[in-house]
Amino acid sequence: MAVTSPTDFDVHLFHEGNLFKSFQIFGAHLKVQDGVFGTQFSVWAPNAKNVRVVGDFNNWDGSDYNMVRINEEGIWTLFIPNIGENTLYKYEITTSHGKSIMKSDPYAFYSELRPNTASIVYDIEGYEWDDKKWYRRKKQETVDERPMFIYEVHLGTWKKPKDWKEDEELYSYKQLAAELIPYVLEHGFTHIELLPIIEHPYDRSWGYQGTGYFSATSRHGTPHDLMYFIDQCHQNNIGVILDWVPGHFCKDAHGLYMFDGSPTYEYSRYEDRENEVWGTANFDLGKPEVQSFLISNAKFWMEYFHIDGFRVDAVANMLHWQNSNELVENPYAVSFLKKLNDAVLSDDPEFLMIAEDSTDWPLVTSSTGDGGLGFSYKWNMGWMNDMLSYMEAPPERRCDLHNKVSFSLIYAFSEKFILPFSHDEVVHGKKSLLNKMPGDYWQKFAQLRLLYGYMLTHPGKKLLFMGGEFGQFDEWKDLEELDWMLEDYEMHQKTRVYFKELLTIYKKQRPLFELDHSHEGFEWIDVDNSNQSIFSFIRKSRRENELLVVICNFKPIVYHDYKVGVPIDTEYIEILNSDSSEFGGSEQINKRKLKAIEGDYHGRPYHISLTIPPYGISILRAVKKRGENDKDGEKKVRRNAISRRKGQ
Known part of the structure; x- marks a missing residue:
């Protein structure tokens, strides 16, 4: 990465909403300036009266480390000699009201392990990838005509180290590469989808309430360790999709919220800003600098981590204004999503941009040139809800719910769909998929097998949350590992055998995937x-x-x-x-x-x-x-x- 101070052209593009590699100038970058090694710090804080860099290198006293404001729109920068990798730092911001606040770097490449919140100077360069064969294979056939069965994983609870206790270290990215990848290969999944792995302070937000969008969570190791995990996935012919949250963010004091003491990354109006359902703040998607930030973030994960797709979270909440009793279109979000998809897919047309959208918004997966939002795929939430309500009904009532099964075929080809049984369906008292099935022990397993079989043969790509493949009986316990002890029980063993056979057949039989998005x-x-x-x-x-x-x-x-x-x-x-x-x-x-x-x-x-x-x-x-x-x-x-x- 060529590191320079922001140029006039960079500044122009950033404030125009078109600096799609803003991570090259913002954040902390190791460089040599006038023959002196050090770190260049740059940040956007438009309403700040003053910004200082503080850290372990100056005992968190920024008196002599005032950043220079280079334009009226609020870009600040400072080169500090002799600051190297692994240095802890934050920005000390004096707000327009004279208050001093401490903020982590929005563009930091690495962060302290929670509960600590400092950013860390990190050299993102230097990982040597070995996944050229993967990219050659991807180009041989369009993604629409390939089998796709995604394994959705929460890295913190898929499996924990032996004798793990609360607050102890979780599996590292490298340990997960050694255990998770062979497991995924054994079962036949084509992709792993990771619940958000951007830095986040609270484990039970599952990563959906982030503070460090450019910082892979330190819970499992360094950014290079994550690159190794993804590289190993590719070498084993497994794609990697990241759950990505461009709609809202965490309100913790060190994060993006009121970054310079005033609305910066979020909307100014309270009604638009506050996401009261989740206790988060909504990104101001009409602000050009926020567009530069988010689209750059997408390109960053593509370029530096070689990911293969994003599952874009909560699209329905972006398309419509929050805190309104009616569905009122948010034109800024609509425009942003089109711009995002065009920017990403122009780099890689086979990249997966997947909308988690529960609305009936038209043309979600049509190109922007044809009036669509430009996504590659959309989760079929209607199919999921209909099928689960049908399966949860006792068999004698199913004759009255017959159209729950058939209705999805009326619209199955209106979009490019993925059929999801995700984490959202097996948590917070909703029961596991197995335990949703009515009847006795044998009948529950029989109906789960039937449900999976119907899912496999229904048009559309597929996604299953971890644990479903062996019939987890309890719902997802988001602080504990999966119930691996169930592997000792015969019916769970046989469910795994069945699931592996399903995926073997799926990948061998072209009728099950080749025309997923066509009436033919x-x-x-x-x-x-x-x-x-x-x-x-x-x-x-x-x-x-x-x-x-x-x-x-x-x-x-x-x-x-x-x-x-x-x-x-x-x-x-x-x-x-x-x-x-x-x-x-x-x-x-x-x-x-x-x-x-x-x-x-x-x-x-x-x-x-x-x-x-x-x-x-x-x-x-x-x-x-x-x-x-x-x-x-x-x-x-x-x-x-x-x-x-x-x-x-």
Whole structure:
């Protein structure tokens, strides 16, 4: 990083809202000036009367360390000789009211471990990446046509060191690389999504109330340690997504709130500024300097940490003004989000900009040129809420809620969706996914397997919060590690086996991901069987006759000789049955190939007859006929041709 004092052009761009690498001039940067080694400090404090640099190097006395104000808009800078890496510092700001306040550096690259709050001079340069193969693989195929199943993780509670006690050190980024990455590989996830890892003072905010947007939390080590973790993910073909919070921030005294004694990063009006639901402050997204700060922050994580995407938190709360009884559009936020997405995706069109948005705002994932917000994906909160309310209902009531399952297909292709079962659904008294299921012990596991199977076969990419893969029984306890002792219990072991098999099938079967965002990839067979609570549908790939038939039974009843209409005259193989005893089921499976029978059924020219498992899902693959155009078929044709030649 070339470090200079802010130039006139830098200053102009910053105040215009277009300095997208403002981290190069603001913050603390090691440099040599006039042959002298030291650190250049720069900060924006427009309403300050004076700013000093204080730290352990001057016993926190800034009397001789007054920063120089270089413009009327409030940029302050100072070069201090002989200040090196790991120096603790803050800004001592004299407000317009004459009060002295101490603030951490908004652009600091590293911070003290909580409860301490000082910024730390840190050389962000120097990590040697080894992930070129990852970037080459990413360019081979568009992200829309690749499988994507995201594992959402809170690093502090995924797993803790043995015999850990409160206030002791958590797993380091390097330890997590050694344990979490093999676990993710074993289960088949394609991406890890990390709950916010920007510096934050309070553990139970989970990182959503940040103070250091450019500072990877020191709870798990240094920024270079985090780079190592991400590098190892890439070397193992795992993408990394960061949960990112550009809407609001923490109000702790050392952070961004009232940074120079007056509204700086936040809105001036109380009604716009205060996020009363979360006790935070809303960024003033119409202020150019805040736009430069936030877009620079996005580019910083991309450039220095090689992340692959952002899950942009609380988009719904950004699009509409807070503290209003009505949904009133915030035009500053709309404009900012478009600007953000254009700036990020112009650098990397395959980067993942994911909106956590619960509204019906149109065109969230359409390009800004087409009038959209420009996101890559949007969480399908409607699908999640409908499915959980359906699954929590007793089976005898599900016939009355039938459209909860089918409704999502009305709008499934209006946006590019990710289907989320996130941390928000398994905390604060909401119960775990397993414990939401009605019925006895066996029925809970059977329905969880069914839910996961339906999620996998429904159009859209996928996300699951940690612990769901083995059926955590308790909801997420945000100060404790996952209940790993459950691995000693048979049904939890078998749930893990099932989940791994699901993801294996998902990544092998193109119909499950290739046309996720197109009507061409999905077709109902029978969506009207509310009495039996059975749904059947087809998933397709781009290749002719490459398809899967999916049947879901949401009642605890076995059906033998159940007829399902199919589109082509071939044999069908059951490649997954959630009721297999291997997964903890009752073994109501279809072992033999199912031959299509001529005769109209469900509006199809053919049908098959099979066993439908209780609380179960069956996935059937249409067997390709000799010579059909796919890789497996081509190999078989070649083998048959060679065999014939050898026989001549």
